[in-house]
Amino acid sequence: MAEVIAVSQENRGKEESTSLESPKRIQTLRRVLDILFTGTGYLSRGLFLVLSFFVTYDVLARKWGSYVGLPTTRVTDEISGYMLALAATWGFAYTLRTEAHVRIDVLLPYMPRRLRAAMDFIALVLMGFFGGIISWKIWALVLDSLASGIKSSTYLLTPLWVPQGILGVGFSLLVLAAVVMALSRLVGWIWPAAAPALESPPNPPPIV
DSSP: OHHHHHHHHHHHHHHHHTOBOOOHHHHHHHHHHHHHHHHHHHHHHHHHHHHHHHHHHHHHHHHHHHHHTOOOOSOHHHHHHHHHHHHHHTTHHHHHHTTOSOOOOSSGGGSOHHHHHHHHHHHHHHHHHHHHHHHHHHHHHHHHHHHHTOBOSSSSOOBTHHHHHHHHHHHHHHHHHHHHHHHHHHHTBOOOOSOGGGSOOSSOOOOO
16 A cells, blocks of 8 residues: 555656646636635535534424424425535536545556556546536526426425526536646646645555
8 A cells, every 4th residue: 555655656746747837827717717616615515514404403393393393494305405416516626626536546556657647637538528418418408497487396396497507507617627627637737736635645654
């Protein structure tokens, strides 16, 4: 395990040493994108926290509300579903930007620098392609829902384009992050990590 980490750090150091400084306009654009991705990431984290309190309250209100006078919301399932969809999909881009997605790298640390960079690039391209197909289908569904005026068969009668649009924005942000990261890898521009705390420590403790 220690050898894998050492090889991974060596390859990362070589990649950074051969990277180029990007033009100022590109740096400004990427700073703006980092603010966008980080903002949606923190929003997702906050929504998960709010969702936990919301569901907990409604469960307690349904069980003991009649005894202590706590009203139930009656829309817990619907609202929690919308919040979960927003929190999950709007965090995709931030997770990709910080390289926090689960990945299988059994062989990756042992690959030559150029082959590893090529694998990372291909992974980003495939991620962008996947997100692009999903986004295209979702936005087509949003337009159809807007044209037909379809609503959910629930207590709130929510227009379906609202939750569908939430999903569309999340996947569109994922595509944007994948495309920009892939272009940066292809050109060799330096793009510092948006969340250094998520990176591997420089000197990991030995495994006993």
